[in-house]
Structure formats: structure tokens, C-alpha cells
Amino acid sequence: MAEAGSGAPEVAQATEAVRVAIAPRAPRVAIVLGSGLGFLGEGLEGTARVPYARIPGFPKPEVIGHAGELIAGTLEGVPVIAQSGRFHLYEGHDAAVAALPVRIFAALGVRTLIVTNAAGGIRRTYRPGTLMLIADHINMMARHPLAGRVVEGEERFPDMSDPYDRELRALARRVATDEQIALEEGVYAAMLGPSYETKAEIEMLKRIGADAVGMSTVPEVIVARARGIRCLGISTITNPAAGLGAQKLSHEDVLVTTDRVKGELGRLVRGIVRAL
Ligand code: HPA
Numbered sequence: 511m512a513e514a515g516s517g518a519p520e521v522a523q524a525t526e527a528v529r530v531a532i533a534p535r536a537p538r539v540a541i542v543l544g545s546g547l548g549f550l551g552e553g554l555e556g557t558a559r560v561p562y563a564r565i566p567g568f569p570k571p572e573v574i575g576h577a578g579e580l581i582a583g584t585l586e587g588v589p590v591i592a593q594s595g596r597f598h599l600y601e602g603h604d605a606a607v608a609a610l611p612v613r614i615f616a617a618l619g620v621r622t623l624i625v626t627n628a629a630g631g632i633r634r635t636y637r638p639g640t641l642m643l644i645a646d647h648i649n650m651m652a653r654h655p656l657a658g659r660v661v662e663g664e665e666r667f668p669d670m671s672d673p674y675d676r677e678l679r680a681l682a683r684r685v686a687t688d689e690q691i692a693l694e695e696g697v698y699a700a701m702l703g704p705s706y707e708t709k710a711e712i713e714m715l716k717r718i719g720a721d722a723v724g725m726s727t728v729p730e731v732i733v734a735r736a737r738g739i740r741c742l743g744i745s746t747i748t749n750p751a752a753g754l755g756a757q758k759l760s761h762e763d764v765l766v767t768t769d770r771v772k773g774e775l776g777r778l779v780r781g782i783v784r785a786l
Contacts, residue, residue, distance in 0.1 A: 520567035521661070524610065525617040527565050532558040532582035537591035539783060540615040542730060544596070544627035545761075546768025547746070550779060551592040554583030562595065565614075569597060569607060580611070586784040591615060600704035600725055605655035608726075609733035613661070616737040622678070622786060623734045624779060625743045628764050629724035630706070630751035632716050633696055637747065638767045641693050641775060643682050644674050644743030647728050648699040648720055655729040656736055664736040673731050675740040678782070682742060685781035691774050696721025698745055700728035709753030723751055744778065746771055 535558060543550050562568040562578040578595025593611050597603040612623065631640060660666050679695070686693035699720035701707060707715070707723060715723055722745050731741050748767040749759055757763070 521610070521613045521617060523566045524568065525614045528560055528580060528614055529618060531560040531564065532580075532591070535582040535589055537582055537589045537615070537618060537620055539588055539590045539622045539624065539786060540612070540620045541585075541590055541592045541779065542596065542611075542623070542625040543592055543594050544625070544726065544746070544768075546628060546765045547626045547772065547775065548594050549772050550626070550776060551581045551594045553776065553780070554581055554585050554590065554592060557581050557583035567610065569603060586780050588783050588786060590783065591618070591620065596726055598726060599651055599653055599702055599729070605651070605653040605729040606658070608729040609655040612730045612733045612739070613737070616734070616739055621739060623730070623739050623741045624782065625727050625730055625741065626775070626779070627724050627727050627743070627745050628748045628768055629698060629722040629745040630749050630759070631722055631747040632712060632751045632754070633694075633721040634754070636694065636722070636750070638749055639771045640747040641691065641771065641778065642698075642722055642745040642747055643679055643693055643695040644698045644727070644745060645679070645695045646674060646697045647731065647743075648697060648718060649728045649732075650715070651700050651702045651728060653702065653729070655733050668732075668736040670732070670735060673735050673741055674743055678740060678742040681785055682744070682778070682782055685785060686778060689777050689781055691778055693778070698727065698743065699723045701725055706759040707752045712751045712753050715751075722747060742782065744775065746775060
């Protein structure tokens with residue numbers, strides 16, 4: 511596993527492998543596909559697929575328990591690269607490993623990152639299936655992808671006062687209105703996981719200003735900001751957070767909900783990419 515915050519040589523090697531595998535494609539936008547949201551990668555045209563096993567420095571599939579791949583192609587005529595399969599911190603990966611794909615995207619010339627995820631709803635009005643634009647985040651993972659040596663091209667203390675780009679959020683809201691898609695906006699809190707939260711933890715998250723809770727996204731967005739990439743995040747609210755609904759939480763229910771709203775989310779992402 512990579513040393514936290516290290517990685518300049520491994521980023522260079524991994525980037526070269528990806529660049530060669532997807533040539534002559536030169537993606538300008540990266541899309542990280544969250545749980546149950548892999549379908550977005552299937553909509554790309556003229557694709558080149560790079561299995562993680564072929565990228566030096568990526569964790570082995572037997573460690574991550576699922577096959578992952580990067581898919582380069584065009585979406586709405588825009589050259590994009592989609593990341594299908596995340597490295598979660600709850601799988602034991604360093605935050606720097608979770609964010610390694612973003613460092614590769616940056617080195618490939620990507621200027622815009624769209625991250626999607628599944629999240630539990632904390633704000634009372636959120637229902638399973640609600641789409642939430644991420645306005646801001648709270649890092650409750652007690653991990654940081656930039657801890658350790660400073661990687662070339664990144665600052666020691668990057669500004670995080672506005673990590674989710676204002677213009678992109680305004681664009682997302684416009685597309686949602688045009689497409690008649692209801693789009694909420696709120697604060698995403700990232701927990702380490704892998705257990706779902708206790709009721710007391712959800713009460714705490716509510717009091718500190720979180721509207722939704724999940725176990726991803728924050729490491730990727732931090733590194734993207736350190737690289738000057740502008741970010742847009744969209745959460746699919748899959749369940750009421752612990753204690754706010756009648757049911758026990760299960761991953762199956764999360765997948766059922768992401769499947770139900772995939773049409774809307776797909777239209778939203780396509781509309782945003784089209785307008786970039
Ligand atoms: N908590 C944390 N992560 C999640 C949840 C949740 O309730 N739902 C989907 N991902």
C-alpha cells in the first residue's frame with residue numbers, strides 16, 4: 511500500500527500506463543461513479559477501458575473485492591474519463607490511495623471532476639431517491655489524503671473554503687430545472703465506515719450542519735482541489751440516516767434506490783457535461 515501522501519513516481523507511472531491505454535483520447539472531464547451508479551459509464555461512446563489490474567500502483571482486485579476500471583470515451587461529445595470502482599477507506603486503503611485516480615486524472619489534463627455517491631439522508635425532508643447537489647463537506651474520516659510529503663504540483667495548505675465550484679453548481683441547478691428534475695443542495699459528511707452510523711452519531715452530524723452522510727468523495731475532492739481541478743458532487747439519497755426511518759439500513763436497499771433514480775441522475779449528468 512502506498513505511503514500516505516507519497517506517490518509522485520507512482521502517479522507518473524500509472525498516468526503513463528493510462529495515457530497509452532486510452533490514446534489518442536485526452537479526457538477533460540472525469541466522472542467518479544458511486545455505488546450503483548456504474549451505469550453512467552455504459553453511456554460513453556468510442557471507449558477504451560483500462561482494468562485496474564493494468565495500472566501500476568493500483569491495489570490488486572483480490573484486495574478490493576470488485577473489478578474496477580477506468581473508461582475513457584465521449585459523453586455528449588465531450589472527452590471524459592469515468593472511474594468505475596472506488597477505493598474506499600473502509601476497505602483499509604489510505605486516503606491517498608482513494609485519491610490516486612484523481613492525481614492521474616489531473617496529470618492527464620482533466621480540469622473538471624464530477625463525483626457521485628450514495629448517501630444517507632439527515633435533513634428531514636430528504637426521501638430515498640432525492641438527488642442532492644453537494645454544497646460543502648465535513649471530513650469526519652479522521653484521515654487526509656494530503657498528509658505526508660507534499661506531492662509535486664500541490665500545496666502544503668490548499669484552500670478549502672469553497673471546494674464545490676459555484677459556477678458548476680449554478681449550472682447543475684439550471685440543468686435540473688430544464689430537465690424538470692428535483693435537486694436539493696446540502697452538506698455531505700464523510701465517515702470512515704464501514705458500519706452505518708449510530709443514532710447518536712447522526713444526531714451529532716445533524717447538529718454540526720450535515721444534511722447527508724456517506725463514506726467516500728471527500729478524499730477525492732480534497733486532492734482535486736489541491737490540483738486546481740474544479741469539482742461538482744451529486745449524492746443520491748438512498749435511505750433515511752440511522753434513527754430517522756423505520757427500517758434497518760442495508761446495502762441492498764441502497765442499491766435498489768440508486769437503480770430507481772438512475773434515469774434522472776443520468777439525464778442530470780449528461781445535461782451538465784453537455785453544457786461544460
Ligand atoms: N450512511 C453512510 N453511508 C451511506 C448511507 C448511510 O446511511 N447510505 C448510503 N451510504
